[in-house]
Amino acid sequence: xxxxxxxxxxxxxxxxxxxxxxxxxxxxxxxxxxxxxxxxxxxxxxxxxxxxxxxxxxxxxxxxxxxxxxxxxxxxxxxxxxxxxxxxxxxxxxxxxxxxxxxxxxxxxxxxxxxxxxxxxxxxxxxxxxxxxxxxxxxxxxxxxxxxxxxxxxxxxxxxxxxxxxxxxxxxxxxxxxxxxxxxxxxxxxxxxxxxxxxxxxxxxxxxxxxxxxxxxxxxxxxxxxxxxxxxxxxxxxxxxxxxxxxxxxxxxxxxxxxxxxxxxxxxxxxxxxxxxxxxxxxxxxxxxxxxxxx
Numbered sequence: 267x268x269x270x271x272x273x274x275x276x277x278x279x280x281x282x283x284x285x286x287x288x289x290x291x292x293x294x295x296x297x298x299x300x301x302x303x304x305x306x307x308x309x310x311x312x313x314x315x316x317x318x319x320x321x322x323x324x325x326x327x328x329x330x331x332x333x334x335x336x337x338x339x340x341x342x343x344x345x346x347x348x349x350x351x352x353x354x355x356x357x358x359x360x361x362x363x364x365x366x367x368x369x370x371x372x373x374x375x376x377x378x379x380x381x382x383x384x385x386x387x388x389x390x391x392x393x394x395x396x397x398x399x400x401x402x403x404x405x406x407x408x409x410x411x412x413x414x415x416x417x418x419x420x421x422x423x424x425x426x427x428x429x430x431x432x433x434x435x436x437x438x439x440x441x442x443x444x445x446x447x448x449x450x451x452x453x454x455x456x457x458x459x460x461x462x463x464x465x466x467x468x469x470x471x472x473x474x475x476x477x478x479x480x481x482x483x484x485x486x487x488x489x490x491x492x493x494x495x496x497x498x499x500x501x502x503x504x505x506x507x508x509x510x511x512x513x514x515x516x517x518x519x520x521x522x523x524x525x526x527x528x529x530x531x532x533x534x535x536x537x538x539x540x541x542x543x544x545x546x547x548x549x550x551x552x553x554x555x556x557x558x559x560x561x
Contacts, residue, residue, distance in 0.1 A: 333501070335432040335484070335493050340396040344406045345424035346389040346413065355385060358416045374409065381405045389420075399427060399490075430487040434497060436480045439509040445476070449503065465500065472496045476504070 352372045356364035363373040372385040379401035384392040391409065396402035403425055410420050442463040446455040455463040462483075465474040470492040475483040482500070487493045 333434050333436065333497055335434045335497060337397055337430060337432050337490075337493075339394070339429075339431040340399065340402050340427065341429040342393045342396065342399075342402040342406070342425060342427045344383075344391040344393060344409070344426075346391060346410065346418070346420040347422045347424065348389045348418055348420050350385055350387055350389055350413070350418055352385065352387055355413070355416060355418070359412055374412075376405055376408060379405055383409050385409075402427065427488055429485065430489070430493060432484045432487065432493040434482050434484075436482065436501065436504050438480050438504075439478055440476060440480055440504055441507040441509055442476065442478055444507040445503060448507075467496055467499065470495050474500055476500075480504075 350372075352364055352366070352370075355372050355374075356362050359374060361375045361377075364371075370386065374383045374385060375381075376383070379396060381393055381395040381401065383405065384394075391406075393402050393405055393409075396405060406423060406425050410423055413420060442455050442457075445463055445465070446453045449465070452467065453463055453465045462475040462477045465476055467474060470487065472484055472486040472492055474496060475485070482497070482504075484493050484496050487496070
């Protein structure tokens with residue numbers, strides 16, 4: 267197949283222009299894209315008061331905690347509303363994988379934005395690896411364009427975000443034992459199995475992985491505001507169980523106490539060693555058998 271028949275990696279401008287010419291706007295509903303979010307590298311969710319320098323990321327003022335939440339991964343579902351012949355897609359499209367014996371979907375990858383789509387025979391698809399809602403929606407439009415070039419023109423595109431994963435760092439160590447003791451209804455902590463505390467929040471319905479170092483991972487969010495609201499609610503709890511940093515004087519006292527305990531231990535070991543040496547010097551007591559004549 268020649269490149270004129272199908273171009274699987276068009277630029278965003280080419281994609282929008284060619285999609286408009288091949289598919290009438292009245293028949294195809296594509297995900298709306300905020301024209302202000304034109305980056306392809308990901309998004310940050312931050313508070314209005316946070317001082318942020320020049321950045322290529324999109325900043326969304328969504329939090330009042332003074333933290334920046336980095337969106338790491340996004341999963342979205344797309345319904346093309348048309349049955350797909352997976353073997354035809356695998357044969358005609360580039361950057362695809364299809365092994366029906368292992369997995370009943372075509373794996374298709376994009377370079378820009380960098381993400382992966384799983385296409386099922388029913389026309390339902392899953393997009394993973396996107397770093398922003400803009401990237402995921404743009405990828406959905408690109409995948410729809412590729413399918414239309416192969417011969418599967420979607421009459422309508424249903425796009426929905428299913429999961430967003432964000433990370434942040436509160437900047438101080440946390441006493442996880444205190445959180446699990448006071449929030450046992452929502453928190454679970456088993457350091458033998460997993461080093462982080464699992465906190466299941468009801469509103470917004472997300473799961474937070476909290477680590478001793480102060481790093482937090484938020485999963486299960488559907489929107490940017492869910493990530494921000496979750497941090498606004500959990501931040502006072504983390505502040506309450508913040509590990510206090512010892513002053514220089516307290517560190518000296520702690521160090522002096524440790525040295526004193528070590529000195530006492532060494533003296534005790536020395537005394538026990540001297541006692542053993544005295545016993546060995548005296549020799550073992552003589553054992554006299556019964557019935558023997560003692561001269």
